[in-house]
Amino acid sequence: xxVHHFMIEDLLGALKAVALFPLFLLVPGxxxxxxxxxxxxxxxxxxxxxxxxxPLSISICPILxxxxxxxxxxxxxxxxxxxxxxxxxxxxxxxxxxxxxxLGRQSFAIAGILAVWLAVCLFxxxxxxxxxxxxxxTSALDYSVRTAFVSxxxxxxxxxxxxxxxxxxxxxxxxxxxxxxxxxxxxxxxxSAISPRQALIGGTFxxxxxxxxxLAIYLRIFMVQTGEAFxxxxxxxxxxxxxxxxxxxxxxxxxxxxxxxxMSFVLPSVxxxxxxxDWFLYSALWAPHALTATIACFTAFLLLWNAPTxxxxxxxxxxxxxxxxxxxxxxxxxxxxxxxxxxxxxLWKKWYRETxxxxxxxxxxxxxxxxxxxxxxxxxxxxxxGASGPLFRFTVREFSLAALVPTGQALSQTWRRILVNxxxxxxxxLLEFGLFFLIAHYKWRQHRAAGRPLSRQDLAFTVMxxxxxxxxxxxxxxxxCNDLGxxxxxxxxxxxxxxxxxxxxxxxxxxxxxxxxxxxLVVFFALGFAGTVYDLAMVRxxxxxxxxxxxxxxxxxxxxxxxxxxxxxxxxxYQWLHTVTVATAAVQSNPKVVFQDTVGMIYGDRHSIAAxxxxxxxxxxxxxxxxxxxxxxxxxxxxxxxxxxxSFQDICRSLPIDTLVAKDTDPVWGNLTxxxxxxxxxxxxxxxxxxxxxxxxxxxxxxx
Numbered sequence: 001x002x003v004h005h006f007m008i009e010d011l012l013g014a015l016k017a018v019a020l021f022p023l024f025l026l027v028p029g030x031x032x033x034x035x036x037x038x039x040x041x042x043x044x045x046x047x048x049x050x051x052x053x054x055p056l057s058i059s060i061c062p063i064l065x066x067x068x069x070x071x072x073x074x075x076x077x078x079x080x081x082x083x084x085x086x087x088x089x090x091x092x093x094x095x096x097x098x099x100x101x102x103l104g105r106q107s108f109a110i111a112g113i114l115a116v117w118l119a120v121c122l123f124x125x126x127x128x129x130x131x132x133x134x135x136x137x138t139s140a141l142d143y144s145v146r147t148a149f150v151s152x153x154x155x156x157x158x159x160x161x162x163x164x165x166x167x168x169x170x171x172x173x174x175x176x177x178x179x180x181x182x183x184x185x186x187x188x189x190x191x192s193a194i195s196p197r198q199a200l201i202g203g204t205f206x207x208x209x210x211x212x213x214x215l216a217i218y219l220r221i222f223m224v225q226t227g228e229a230f231x232x233x234x235x236x237x238x239x240x241x242x243x244x245x246x247x248x249x250x251x252x253x254x255x256x257x258x259x260x261x262x263m264s265f266v267l268p269s270v271x272x273x274x275x276x277x278d279w280f281l282y283s284a285l286w287a288p289h290a291l292t293a294t295i296a297c298f299t300a301f302l303l304l305w306n307a308p309t310x311x312x313x314x315x316x317x318x319x320x321x322x323x324x325x326x327x328x329x330x331x332x333x334x335x336x337x338x339x340x341x342x343x344x345x346x347l348w349k350k351w352y353r354e355t356x357x358x359x360x361x362x363x364x365x366x367x368x369x370x371x372x373x374x375x376x377x378x379x380x381x382x383x384x385x386g387a388s389g390p391l392f393r394f395t396v397r398e399f400s401l402a403a404l405v406p407t408g409q410a411l412s413q414t415w416r417r418i419l420v421n422x423x424x425x426x427x428x429x430l431l432e433f434g435l436f437f438l439i440a441h442y443k444w445r446q447h448r449a450a451g452r453p454l455s456r457q458d459l460a461f462t463v464m465x466x467x468x469x470x471x472x473x474x475x476x477x478x479x480x481c482n483d484l485g486x487x488x489x490x491x492x493x494x495x496x497x498x499x500x501x502x503x504x505x506x507x508x509x510x511x512x513x514x515x516x517x518x519x520x521l522v523v524f525f526a527l528g529f530a531g532t533v534y535d536l537a538m539v540r541x542x543x544x545x546x547x548x549x550x551x552x553x554x555x556x557x558x559x560x561x562x563x564x565x566x567x568x569x570x571x572x573x574y575q576w577l578h579t580v581t582v583a584t585a586a587v588q589s590n591p592k593v594v595f596q597d598t599v600g601m602i603y604g605d606r607h608s609i610a611a612x613x614x615x616x617x618x619x620x621x622x623x624x625x626x627x628x629x630x631x632x633x634x635x636x637x638x639x640x641x642x643x644x645x646x647s648f649q650d651i652c653r654s655l656p657i658d659t660l661v662a663k664d665t666d667p668v669w670g671n672l673t674x675x676x677x678x679x680x681x682x683x684x685x686x687x688x689x690x691x692x693x694x695x696x697x698x699x700x701x702x703x704x
Contacts, residue, residue: 003132006571010126010198017186017194017202018118023081024185025206026050027088028064029057034091036312038303039221046098048220051213058210058292059299059320062178062327063368065185069158070371081185106231113238117208124285124540125201127571133564134571135543136602138268139286141556143200144601146180146289149173150196151605153184155583159375162620164611166586167629168656171621174376178326179203179289197602200288207288210295211280212238218498222302222457229506237501244279245434246524247271248531250401266551268542270535275398276486277432280497281532283490285539290487293328296320297335298494304361305460308353318364325369330477333392334488338467345463392484395476396421399428425473434531435524436496440465442513443499449512461495468492479618556595559665566664567599569687573661574603576683577690581606581658589661590637590668591615591630600661609633609655636660641670648675652693662689 030053033041038056041049068077092099125143128135152163152173158181161170180200187199194202215237219225225233247270254273257263267273271282283291300320307313321339324332339358346354395417402420421428430437447454454462468491477484503510510518546553547563557563577587587606589597591613600608610633615626632654635646645668651660662669662676664687669676681689 004572004575005129006127006134006568007129010201011122013190013194013198014122014126014201014205016190017199018205020186020189020194021202021206023085023189024061024182025057025210026053027057028061028081028084029053029055029059031084031087031091032056032060032316036316038310038313038316039306048217049098051216054206054210055214055217055295055299056316058207059296059323060316061323062182062292062296063319063322065181066158066178066326066372067368069181074157109235113212113235114209117212118205120281120536121201121205121208121285124536125204127567128540128544129568130544130564132568133547134568135547135564136567136598138539138542138554138557140598140602141596142286143197144596144598147197147200148601148604149175149177149180150183150187150200151583152607153177153181154187154196155607161607162616163607164616164619165621165626165629166607166609166656167615167621167625172375174618174620176289176293176326176329178323178372179207179292179328196605204284204288207291207295208284211241211284211291214295214298215241215497215501218298218302219501222305223498223502233501233505236505237497240497240500240504241280242532243435243525243528244270244282244531244535245277245432245436246527246531247273247431247434248527248534250274250431251531251534264552266542267538268554269539270531274400274428274432275482277429277489277493278486279493279532280490282535283487287328287487290328290331290490293324293331293487294490294494296324296327297331297491300324300361300365301335301339301460304354304357307357307361308351311357314357314361315364318361318368321361321365322368322372325365326372328487330484330487331490333484334468334471334491337471338464338491341463341467342460345459390478392475393478394474397425397428397473397476397485398482399424401427433496434528435521436493436500438517438521438524439496439500439503442503442517446512461498465492465495468495556593556598566687569685570599570663571603573683573685573688573690574600574605577659578605580682580692585658586656587659587661588633588655588657589663590666591633592637592639606659609657636675637666637668639667641667643671645671645674648679648691651675657693660691660693662691663687 030049032038033049033052033056039052041052044052064080065077068080124137124139128137148163149160153160156170160173160177160181162173165171183196183199183203186202187194187196190199216234219233219237220230223233250273251267251270254263254267258266269282271278278287278290280291297320300317303313303317303320307317321332321335324335339362343355343358343362346352346358398417399421402416402424405420405424433440447458468489472485472488472492475484476482510521513521542551542554543557543563545551546558547561549561553559553561553563558566581587583605585606586609587600587604588609589600591597591608591610593612597608597611600611610626610630613630614623615621615630617623617626632651635654636651638645646654648660651657659682662681666676668674671677675691676689679691682692683690
């Protein structure tokens with residue numbers, strides 16, 4: 001059988017998505033900025049216009065798209081984007097002289113940066129194919145879930161349905177899906193040429209471009225950099241996006257313990273040694289929606305910063321804040337607390353015009369976000385999977401090395417968290433922030449040495465930094481993982497990035513440091529960059545190394561050393577299934593999985609009746625409706641290979657499914673008297689067998 005080149009397919013599909021996204025993430029922002037004349041847009045050069053148009057599009061398009069789908073129709077949304085394209089072309093024609101590109105060093109530098117970032121995205125996110133072995137990166141742990149959401153949005157519309165649970169009726173998805181909705185637009189516009197996953201990869205590239213553009217806009221407008229200084233600060237800031245903390249140090253130590261036989265596992269990412277502080281590159285590749293929420297928040301603040309002079313900025317700022325709520329509710333929560341504190345600061349400083357603007361924007365953004373918040377208010381735990389209860393709880397940030405501190409039996413878990421984790425917070429954040437920990441310290445020293453009050457900009461940044469740090473240190477999200485602590489620090493990180501760019505780009509600003517302190521900056525920079533390189537390599541090559549026996553296999557990826565062959569076979573099976581089923585077909589596999597059915601989520605593009613033993617009702621639906629549905633599904637997949645499962649005909653009659661999936665890792669696969677072997681599959685290979693439930697208009701055929 002000839003080998004199908006899935007890697008090339010992913011590369012081409014992702015590149016098509018990258019080329020298509022400007023229709024949604026550049027053109028609308030350009031038109032809006034021109035119509036509102038934001039920051040004297042009409043008088044600016046083309047580089048400034050493009051740099052502003054991208055973060056502005058990311059900030060206002062998701063909420064407008066959501067409201068269009070919600071209260072008008074899909075046709076109205078597509079018509080709106082069509083009008084934006086027409087207006088953009090007319091503006092380009094009117095301003096054609098500004099579009100002439102000057103091929104100087106700066107243009108080549110920008111092109112080089114974008115090319116490197118595109119290469120990083122493709123290298124990190126597409127499947128790696130070696131012959132008939134296929135390896136998705138470990139970041140697919142998160143990407144697979146969001147791929148299924150993009151597919152659901154494209155298939156079921158807005159508000160979308162939970163693709164992992166169908167208790168006899170559709171249930172609304174509860175998730176911050178606005179960014180995935182934008183990826184769905186690319187998926188729908190590209191048709192069969194762009195899969196949901198490839199649309200996500202293309203969106204990841206543009207999320208990174210949006211962050212780089214926002215960095216440049218902040219340096220130009222908020223920190224008032226011009227000329228050569230502005231270019232130097234911008235390129236320095238972009239370089240610093242590739243720096244993480246000192247995670248490489250504990251990660252290599254744990255790797256050393258594994259090599260000495262002291263540990264039985266190897267971490268598949270440099271960030272996983274501790275409660276995450278996700279830096280920009282990791283966030284872009286694992287959670288681009290959080291990055292775009294950060295872009296929306298900071299774009300809103302920049303607009304509000306100038307709104308007292310130009311009142312027309314208040315509405316786009318409110319749109320951006322509403323977008324952040326639907327893009328990452330955790331980033332929006334942190335930024336909302338900062339805005340509340342900053343509003344009090346404006347009152348204290350008697351900046352009453354600013355106070356009025358911030359209050360007006362807050363009310364407007366809440367009204368705009370209310371329909372989405374209403375969608376989240378269905379039964380169940382809310383955003384993401386997890387136990388029911390409040391969205392947040394008080395804590396002291398976890399520190400993995402705190403487990404080494406002996407405290408005896410008398411100390412309760414609560415007091416241990418307060419006393420031990422609290423005492424070790426400086427060490428925790430030194431390791432997590434690395435270079436940027438030093439930047440914050442040196443920035444404070446520089447301010448003390450100057451003997452002057454904080455500038456208005458630095459006061460705002462300091463309040464941002466303090467708010468983000470306090471919230472992410474003493475609160476955690478209760479829905480599954482601590483997404484609040486992982487994503488909420490992006491607010492503080494952007495502040496530190498701007499401060500670092502300011503210090504590194506101008507050597508004169510470092511004159512107050514000793515030679516030893518400057519050497520420390522260089523060492524921390526090198527360790528931060530090494531951590532990023534290590535993480536990229538580990539996320540990409542961990543599955544390959546596991547198949548080669550270098551590292552232990554991850555149980556949620558493969559139980560043995562046949563990961564590559566199994567993944568190739570599974571993707572081939574799902575690819576065939578796409579050609580014979582409609583997009584709304586229900587495809588059911590064994591819900592008893594290790595953590596999640598990553599392959600089904602990332603390649604299936606079809607909904608399930610029950611995706612795991614909890615039906616993933618954290619993403620929508622009533623948990624009380626899961627057990628009866630689950631019991632009918634589990635009847636087909638007994639845990640004991642010797643047990644007789646329900647007959648295939650009974651399964652089809654009891655479940656509204658199109659296709660039943662059997663995998664070689666299912667216990668029922670080993671029972672030669674089960675339906676897996678007594679029924680004729682519609683498709684089969686060495687690792688998967690697909691069985692289609694009969695319907696009046698279907699003739700059953702077999703494919704191998």
